[in-house]
Amino acid sequence: MSRECICSQEKIYRVTFDGGNSGFYTVDFCENCYLQEDKKWITRVEVIQN
Structure with a gap:
């Protein structure tokens, strides 16, 4: 499952969470x-290259 934050600014981080x-x-x-963002359940962070 993939989503993005609701604001209109450029997305620069792709964050993977552990959803149990x-x-x-x-x-x-x-x-x-x-x-x-609460970073408690983050398992991976990538910088999105444009």
């Missing part, structure tokens, strides 16, 4: 949303 029984999922974030 639901499995892993990814979310693409802009810098502002990434800085505000």
Whole structure:
């Protein structure tokens, strides 16, 4: 499952979370949303190259 933050800024981080029984999922974030995100369940962070 892949999602992205709801703002209209450029997405620069692809973050993989451990969703427990639901499995892993990814979310693409802009810098502002990434800085505000709870990082407790993050398993991987990638910088998206444009």
